């Protein structure tokens with residue numbers, strides 16, 4: 346009997362064949378923490394009395410959630426993390442370097458590897474055929490200290506996606522559509538494996554959107570086979586030697602199989618306050634929804650491909666006077682590319698505020714907190730009440746194209762009407 | 766035996782309800798953060814709950830971020846246990862790691878203020894006010910071992926390693 350992708354990767358890290366439902370202690374290749382979870386992880390490592398961490402070159406401490414720091418307390422947390430990195434040799438990704446999940450893909454993670462991260466969207470790493478999952482500070486502290494973690498091998502839901510996406514429709518719309526269909530707890534404790542003709546043609550950056558949002562359906566991880574697209578991505582990142590093909594066996598056992606017709610997916614928006622509260626942009630509910638703030642960025646959709654799409658729509662135009670537009674490139678590398686390609690000039694001329702690479706407004710610490718009763722359309726992955734710093738704010742989620750069109754219209758807009 | 770009264774919270778209580786991002790700067794000051802526990806779901810809870818009380822949720826309790834600060838401040842506030850129909854994965858694992866019992870059972874019949882008793886070893890929740898019992902499934906052995914040691918850090922301190 347064959348194995349699913351997650352069974353294969355976890356078996357290799359446990360040193361014995363595993364099936365869904367098995368419990369195992371697995372070797373960990375890469376660990377990450379960020380500035381909201383790292384200080385607690387560091388304190389737990391100290392409590393364990395560990396001075397030498399297992400694998401410092403592959404342990405990365407990110408300063409991305411509150412970067413640059415908007416408060417003294419957070420500046421002190423940053424200091425704690427810098428000092429820990431200096432003392433142990435762990436890698437530090439400092440203010441301005443970017444969001445953890447973007448940088449970990451640009452520089453660290455390879456197919457077939459196991460990543461645990463003290464951030465729920467660590468699952469982004471599944472886009473290159475790695476097992477990547479979010480855990481709390483203490484689990485990751487133990488992973489950093491001992492180089493291992495315990496796991497229950499999840500059952501897999503397979504999503505077979507076939508067909509050509511319409512112009513103006515992207516992988517963000519597919520994943521919002523899927524979560525709307527199965528619910529915010531529709532894949533709790535499961536692995537979501539995405540495959541089919543649509544996926545085979547998708548670049549790794551587009552695949553990252555699917556893997557990133559697996560946790561929004563409750564999943565432990567989102568996985569995509571490592572293939573030709575993965576090889577191209579790694580070669581461009583200067584890690585071509587790390588490529589290896591990896592796919593599920595043809596006779597692997599899945600708990601459920603869903604089939605999705607990509608051609609039928611329309612631009613999709615999540616309404617407040619849950620990700621599964623989705624509407625097609627064609628729905629009557631989407632008419633006349635005035636938007637105060639549009640936010641393009643995050644580990645979900647702050648990549649160069651996303652900025653190109655948004656800039657294509659905004660070029661030579663002005664953001665609606667009743668709306669403000671925030672643009673936050675996901676990483677320093679993305680920022681540099683956007684600068685070189687002239688995209689930042691397009692955003693600036695359109696009237697956008699451009700922020701430091703990092704999480705930006707996503708987590709409600711700084712750089713775009715909503716006012717009472719304000720509505721925001723964001724390219725991020727979650728829209729929980731209070732998420733953007735104000736329990737009285739309303740967050741809608743959509744693709745970068747939907748965001749750019751909305752910024753021009755001042756209200757929820759169908760990007761297909763704005764394509765050049 | 767854990768005893769206390771029930772506070773009802775409903776479905777989809779996220780980590781943003783429990784420990785919101787706007788209080789990010791208090792994460793290295795947990796006693797202070799605990800004064801705001803669950804504030805964005807029920808603002809009166811933190812000030813009025815009594816030691817030993819239960820947080821009672823519906824489906825998918827604790828969805829959202831990996832912030833372990835969420836179960837940590839629920840425990841620090843003095844809550845005996847969180848009882849819910851289902852939990853988001855990361856929250857559930859974090860709760861056990863910080864020594865906060867997370868109990869999966871049907872919560873539909875529990876009413877606000879009901880007096881509850883929980884026997885973790887037997888896997889029984891008793892609604893004293895209404896006079897009925899529900900049983901709940903045991904944790905996997907590795908999680909029982911972690912919870913019995915008071916959390917993952919004391920567990921690793923004692924055993925020096927992980928085992929399943």
Ligand code: SF4
Nearest residue numbers: 444643644704707708
């Ligand atoms: S961009 Fe948002 S979702 Fe992504 S890691 Fe940062 S805070 Fe979390």
